Amino acid sequence: xxxxxxxxxxxxxxxxxxxxxxxxxxxxxxxxxxxxxxxxxxxxxxxxxxxxxxxxxxxxxxxxxxxxxxxxxxxxxxxxxxxxxxxxxxxxxxxxxxxxxxxxxxxxxxxxxxxxxxxxxxxxxxxxxxxxxxxxxxxxxxxxxxxxxxxxxxxxxxxxxxxxxxxxxxx
Numbered sequence: 001x002x003x004x005x006x007x008x009x010x011x012x013x014x015x016x017x018x019x020x021x022x023x024x025x026x027x028x029x030x031x032x033x034x035x036x037x038x039x040x041x042x043x044x045x046x047x048x049x050x051x052x053x054x055x056x057x058x059x060x061x062x063x064x065x066x067x068x069x070x071x072x073x074x075x076x077x078x079x080x081x082x083x084x085x086x087x088x089x090x091x092x093x094x095x096x097x098x099x100x101x102x103x104x105x106x107x108x109x110x111x112x113x114x115x116x117x118x119x120x121x122x123x124x125x126x127x128x129x130x131x132x133x134x135x136x137x138x139x140x141x142x143x144x145x146x147x148x149x150x151x152x153x154x155x156x157x158x159x160x161x162x163x164x165x166x167x168x169x170x171x
Contacts, residue, residue, distance in 0.1 A: 004124075006033035007047060009040040049123040051116060054091045054105070062094040063144075065137040067123035067130050070095075070105045071116060079108050094140070102136050 010016045016035060023029070036043055041060060044050050050061045050068040061068045070092040074082070088096060095101050104119045106112075123130060 004032065006031060007036060007043040008033055009036040009038060009043045011038060011040075049120050051120060054107075056093070058103075059093040059097075062097075062137050063141055065134050065141070067133055068094070068103050069116060069119040069123070070103060070107075071111045072105075072107050073111050074108070076108075094137070097140055097144075098136060102133060 008019065010019060016037070019035070023031070040057065041064070044052075044057075044061050044064050044066055047066055050066045052058055052061055052068050052070055054070050054072040058068065058070055072091070090096060090101055090105055091107065092103060092105050094103055095105065106115050106119060
């Protein structure tokens, strides 16, 4: 898909150096990409599909109603410990909140360039799937914004016993 433009938000100078070194090693100079320092939320909002590491960024992408592919790789020992302790079959927050797989998760050995590219390509080419996901995220967004009526409004003094909170309340 030669018309694809990649937005790559990176958070540190070190991450940028690692990314640029990987581009050089893989002779990926033909890729159309823009490297950003920060601006992850703006990049997600501008994207047709997001390739995202598992974590709170997946929730941000869901609230922006963006199709995504969740990916993550950790050292093998960490992966073994996580598999042993896993309570749910999914790790991405959109899937956890939905109680089912609504976006693909490509973890560990599944997180190959070929698999990631194919999963993104599916989102880009399957308009009915994107529309269904948008509705799922819309519903999820509405549910997250609701506060049960049975929960009384909290007063600042009830939140904690720290003097700073009491100073704020007095001020």
